[in-house]
Amino acid sequence: MQRLNIVITGHVDHGKSTLIGRLLADTDSLPQGKLESVKKMCENNARPFEYAFLLDALADEQKQGITIDSARVFFQSKKREYIIIDAPGHIEFLKNMISGASRAEAALLLIDAKEGVAENSKRHGMLLSLLGIKQVAIVVNKMDLVNFSEIAFNKLKIEYSEYLATLGIKSDIFIPISAREGVNLIEHSSSTPWYKGPTVLEILDSFKSVEEKENDDFRMPLQDVYKFTRDNDDRRIYAGTVTSGELNVGDEVVFYPSLKRSKVASIESFNTPVKTSVKESEAVGFTLQTQIYVRNGDVVARADQSAPKVSNRFEANLFWLGAKPLELDKPYKIKIGSAQSTIYLEEIKRVIDGDTLDRADEPSVGRHEAACVIFRVHDLLAMELFAENQKLGRFVIVDEFDIAGGGIITEVLEQYTNRRTKSSSVGNVLVDKASSSADFEEELFALLRKHFPHQFN
Amino acid sequence: MDHLDRLEAQSIYILREAYRSFPNLAMLWSIGKDSTVLLWLTRKAFFGHVPYPLVHIDTAFKIPEMIKYRDEIAVQWDLNLVVGQNKEALAKGETFVNGLDRLSCCKKLKSDALKYTLDGTWARRKWNPYKKVWEDELNGAPYTGVIVGVRADEEGSRSKERVFSARDEKSEWDASTQPPELWNQYKTDFAPGTHVRIHPLLEWTELNIWEYIERENIPIISLYFNNGNGKRYRSLGCFPCTAPVDSEARNPKEIIEELTSGKFKDIAERSGRAQDKDGGGTLEALRKEGYM
């Protein structure tokens, strides 16, 4: 059965957990006895029952009545299976909301009809667009508190649409609901006779799962190169997950940025029939006709297709979640595809805050802020524009030991020339030397592993 | 690609990411279906090889067939098996069968044994697949990455886990301060003294596990099947606290039927485990202290 990842976002207390709890209950997706046992627990503790309790399973959350992390909930409609991610709306937990949302293919954004557009309604809208989630429906909740008024609904719809337009998002899907009363979730309700659009379940079923595109050029970030000498296995296997396109035995491949090349000798796999080709989303391994030494993180492309872009500078939209602000010229780690390198913030073009009052001339990007920035990387990296290739056009920034920010590449800039001119005459020689000594090391280790295998386990 | 291909590919990616990021990596193998699927996925990811040790915590109260099965597979698949045990608690008789309450027993025989086996404080018993003998390892190096087969659909607090989840010096897990995890990028950097738990099966459901076992024909332990007495285990643990369920299912296919349309539709998997039922939030309390 088909499966889709959906994230539910919106300001704290606007009813996200209630919506999911109610959806689970009304579609019979709960384990037997769960609803009754939660109701019973509320009775025993003399607390009113909340559908949110079905999700907020952590003891901490039940005490405080807020969602701390993005729970994954499994749920099924007649059409397909869903993983629903309940994202916390509280600003303190923005990183959790983003972790949840980054796995999603579509989103619902909840707004409280009575309270109206709140800070995180805007911030979440902006983050969804930064994360590249294009399928978004706006759900106006707690319509019961405004007497199911069409006027109130339309007013909110106009206000929020205007905000979305400033982000370049066009969303015409707005659904008036009451999560607690179950209005317009599964079936149309007589409470809103003026509403003729889809219900929440109908809109979920109408979202498309992000499809594999057959025509894209082959790309595979090289995750690792294996040589397991045990049982006299002498295959040198180049492994990774295909991010787009197709690769066949016999194809000539080029590694970027190292520009090494060879031909695919075999496709390797365990417990499958022999494979002669692989495609997008598969976790694969292949051997080459010649033994070349390449580094983890290189991007593999086909010689007969387009090449990825290679540079050490780019412009990006970024959101920052780190406890410490993102500062100019300080070393951070970037992870993109399977590559890692040291990265420096070269310029902050503007900071976009929750209210879209863009600010220029900021010295740093603070926690929970988004910004348009220019980065300079220590090494050359293969990359793509996010608009053209999502998986190779997005990256994370690590500060000390934790992921502290993420972003999407909007423009690949000319290489950082300072460094290049300084070392260009010797640069290539240096690279070759480095790789040939690494080659030697690699071979040496292979020999050692082969003859003294027990030392290596 | 169908849904099993997708789950498989994602789990393989995670295993490879763990393998290249953690110099001292191990995988927990409880002998149960989930971690045996993980073991199978490891062989998929590394083209038939299992390039890290498998840690099994032997409470001494495991159903005897489990130990037999474990040792047979270890020989067949050339595994580096590492066994940890709380010898002191067993010697002193600090166990549920000797009157200790269930949670304290779990803590001693599982959580503590796990913690001190992983960090190398306690001796590890190791199966040497080359010499085919058991050896004792004293003062072993701590494992900095530990692969664990938990699934998000098992129980509330597990649904909030990250794929790469940091544990501090005390092996504790704090759901509210977890760093973000974006797209396919995970936490692969860690401070000295901490270790990272890696969860490649988070998005699998119990049903997916059985579908995959059937598709790949994975030699799963036979306790999961009705071998003639009309009973089978749905979840494996220690014999004093885990009861078999009544079932006629004799193979993965029949289990899948049972889960989708039969008697176990909508009944939680861990319903046979006694320690989950002692009031709300107890499993979370155990998890905070490092329980799987």
Ligand SMILES: Nc1nc2c(ncn2[C@@H]2O[C@H](COP(=O)(O)OP(=O)(O)O)[C@@H](O)[C@H]2O)c(=O)[nH]1
């Ligand atoms: N009147 C009314 N209250 C609602 C509705 N949906 C949710 N609530 C209440 O709003 C509060 C916050 O809901 P919750 O789902 O926890 O919000 P979250 O923070 O977005 O997950 C709870 O007390 C709910 O009972 C609704 O449709 N109508």
Ligand SMILES: [Mg+2]
């Ligand atoms: Mg909530």
